Amino acid sequence: MKTKKKDSFMDYIKANRKGSREAEIENHGHPVSFNRVHVSKKVYNRKRDKADAQRHLPYSFIPDGAIFIVQLT
Numbered sequence: 001m002k003t004k005k006k007d008s009f010m011d012y013i014k015a016n017r018k019g020s021r022e023a024e025i026e027n028h029g030h031p032v033s034f035n036r037v038h039v040s041k042k043v044y045n046r047k048r049d050k051a052d053a054q055r056h057l058p059y060s061f062i063p064d065g066a067i068f069i070v071q072l073t
Contacts, residue, residue: 025031039045 021031
């Protein structure tokens with residue numbers, strides 16, 4: 001029975017990719033995708049618009065469980 005030869009160059013490539021990926025996750029906290037299509041901000045997107053509306057709530061909004069201490073002098 002013949003044994004397969006190990007290709008040291010392919011092992012080097014795999015190790016390099018794995019190290020690069022782990023460094024990327026360490027730097028950013030999550031994997032970063034480079035294959036995503038760029039989406040124009042000018043195109044109507046209801047989901048993104050709703051998220052923006054919730055992110056920029058009016059200043060009079062007080063979240064549940066918030067405690068404010070007022071000191072009168």
